[in-house]
Amino acid sequence: MTGFTALDRSDLVREAAYIDGVWKQADATVAVSNPANGALLGTVPDMGTRATQDAVAAAYKALPAWQAKPPRERGAILRRWSELVRDNQEDLARILTQEQGKPLAEARGEIGSSAAYLEWFSEEARRAYGSIIPANQTDKRMLVTRQPVGVVAAITPWNFPSSMIPRKAGPALAVGCTMVLKPSELTPYSALALAALAEEAGIPAGVFNVVTGAPEPIGDVLVEDDRIAKFTFTGSTAVGKALAARCMGTAKRVSLELGGNAPFIVFADADIDAAVEGALLSKFRNAGQTCICTNRFLVEDAIYNDFTLRLAEKARALLPGNGLEQGVTQGPLINAAARQKVERHLEDAMARGARLLSGGPPDDSSGTFFPATVLADVDRASLLCREETFGPLAAIIRFDGEDDAIALANHNRAGLAAYAYTRDLARAHRMSEKLAYGMVGINTGLVSSEVSPFGGIKESGFGREGGREGLNDYLSTKLTVLDIPAS
Numbered sequence: 506m507t508g509f510t511a512l513d514r515s516d517l518v519r520e521a522a523y524i525d526g527v528w529k530q531a532d533a534t535v536a537v538s539n540p541a542n543g544a545l546l547g548t549v550p551d552m553g554t555r556a557t558q559d560a561v562a563a564a565y566k567a568l569p570a571w572q573a574k575p576p577r578e579r580g581a582i583l584r585r586w587s588e589l590v591r592d593n594q595e596d597l598a599r600i601l602t603q604e605q606g607k608p609l610a611e612a613r614g615e616i617g618s619s620a621a622y623l624e625w626f627s628e629e630a631r632r633a634y635g636s637i638i639p640a641n642q643t644d645k646r647m648l649v650t651r652q653p654v655g656v657v658a659a660i661t662p663w664n665f666p667s668s669m670i671p672r673k674a675g676p677a678l679a680v681g682c683t684m685v686l687k688p689s690e691l692t693p694y695s696a697l698a699l700a701a702l703a704e705e706a707g708i709p710a711g712v713f714n715v716v717t718g719a720p721e722p723i724g725d726v727l728v729e730d731d732r733i734a735k736f737t738f739t740g741s742t743a744v745g746k747a748l749a750a751r752c753m754g755t756a757k758r759v760s761l762e763l764g765g766n767a768p769f770i771v772f773a774d775a776d777i778d779a780a781v782e783g784a785l786l787s788k789f790r791n792a793g794q795t796c797i798c799t800n801r802f803l804v805e806d807a808i809y810n811d812f813t814l815r816l817a818e819k820a821r822a823l824l825p826g827n828g829l830e831q832g833v834t835q836g837p838l839i840n841a842a843a844r845q846k847v848e849r850h851l852e853d854a855m856a857r858g859a860r861l862l863s864g865g866p867p868d869d870s871s872g873t874f875f876p877a878t879v880l881a882d883v884d885r886a887s888l889l890c891r892e893e894t895f896g897p898l899a900a901i902i903r904f905d906g907e908d909d910a911i912a913l914a915n916h917n918r919a920g921l922a923a924y925a926y927t928r929d930l931a932r933a934h935r936m937s938e939k940l941a942y943g944m945v946g947i948n949t950g951l952v953s954s955e956v957s958p959f960g961g962i963k964e965s966g967f968g969r970e971g972g973r974e975g976l977n978d979y980l981s982t983k984l985t986v987l988d989i990p991a992s
Contacts, residue, residue, distance in 0.1 A: 507520065508546040517593065517597065522552050522556065522718075526709070531718070533551040541603075541606050541874075546603060550717055554722045556718075557716050557726040560714040562732070563710070563711035564711055565656050565732045566711055568682070572653050572681035576679070576681075579681065580628065582627075582707050583675065584624060587624040591620045595613070597612075597616045599612070601615060601695050605691075606836035608828040608833050623674075626675030629676070635650040644988060645986055646986070647984065648986075649984055650985065652980065653979060654979055655682060656732055657734070658737070659736075659737045660687045661688050663692040666692035666696065667695040672955075683713070684713050685727065691839060700713065700715045736752045736757045742764040742966075745763045749761055760967060760978045761967060763966040765800070765965055766917050768802075769788070769926075770925040772910075773805040774927055775808070775948075777815065783924065783946075783950030784816055785819050791836070794838065799924065799950075803902050805903075813901050820878070846896065847894060848866055850887070850896075858882060859881065859887070860881045864897070878897060878899065883901060914940055915939075915941045919964055919965050920942050921961035923946070924947075925940070926948050933948075943961035944960075956972055959971045
């Protein structure tokens with residue numbers, strides 16, 4: 506009996522791992538709590554090394570038959586999976602909100618995104634095209650084919666516990682790979698609910714496996730087992746770099762989506778109302794716990810005070826609380842450690858002279874909640890300019906001129922997302938070209954979509970998810986040269 510409430514389909518809450526088409530238990534378990542109130546939601550198996558090896562063996566065994574299926578058939582199964590996700594959107598959203606904390610409206614949006622990724626890649630399954638190269642000799646023919654890399658290991662994070670899975674599983678399964686997934690131990694129920702629907706959709710045993718539990722023993726298998734050809738990870742920069750280095754022991758294909766430090770640049774010629782709305786979306790969505798969340802607001806001197814006051818006013822109107830409650834627009838941080846990091850960044854900025862315009866440090870009775878906080882006159886050397894905050898703390902910095910904005914925006918090792926607001930078309934193109942980030946939003950605070958590539962550069966990782974580019978990391982390119990003598 507779990508602590509989840511208000512579900513039409515209680516069977517979507519699974520307290521078992523999913524390996525080779527079987528729901529499995531373990532002697533040890535991991536407890537999962539609601540970050541909004543600390544209430545125990547239930548437990549999932551702590552599967553460990555042996556069970557993970559079993560999952561890899563199942564995926565390896567299922568690979569030939571799944572790869573041999575015509576793309577149209579794989580696509581049809583993925584499409585059925587997407588339809589089931591949409592059909593059960595409300596229950597999936599309520600599971601997500603209770604284990605992760607985000608408001609129900611945001612959770613519904615994430616489930617919609619999960620279904621959209623599965624639908625997109627169900628269609629892309631038939632488009633893993635090869636090519637014919639004109640040969641430099643008349644008796645040769647050169648064929649380029651693209652084949653699935655093999656078994657894929659995936660580790661997904663707690664901040665988007667549903668949508669990060671179809672972004673990886675969708676393209677992998679579409680092209681004929683099989684997968685072993687390790688979801689965050691903080692939010693495993695969303696992954697297990699998706700696995701239940703995958704089974705219902707007709708995905709064969711062994712093609713999609715979900716292993717729950719503590720990260721170290723599971724991760725050790727996923728990076729070291731030579732039956733795994735590809736490793737994909739979304740999470741912190743430090744952990745991603747360490748895991749990727751270990752993958753080189755077996756020369757796995759690796760893709761990483763790591764941390765960010767997104768700048769949000771507002772020029773004096775911007776539509777300030779639009780910029781404030783975009784700032785709210787980019788900064789405070791999911792309580793600031795997104796990898797593409799704005800970390801630094803860079804505002805031109807001429808409009809600095811106007812923008813700052815408007816953003817602070819909007820931030821004060823956000824209502825924190827349990828995501829299932831009516832009217833709540835901001836959920837909790839995921840745990841006490843996350844709150845402590847935001848507090849540390851706030852204290853450091855204040856000690857360097859920043860002005861508090863809204864929010865501020867919560868009292869001890871606030872649990873993991875942290876109010877939407879806006880700081881003006883933030884020193885460029887502050888911790889929150891150098892580290893990813895991952896919380897609802899908006900730091901506003903003054904700049905003078907385009908060159909200053911670009912230099913300030915690019916002055917870090919992160920390179921995931923950046924944003925710029927301007928009415929000047931030429932400047933918009935310059936921002937697109939000069940900002941050293943994998944994704945740039947011009948006059949928008951939202952850059953993610955199933956139809957477009959998502960990913961970063963520098964220490965924010967490599968590889969792309971979504972769009973037609975999303976297939977590439979799961980395909981190997983093979984050249985075949987044919988000797989065809991003249992008749």
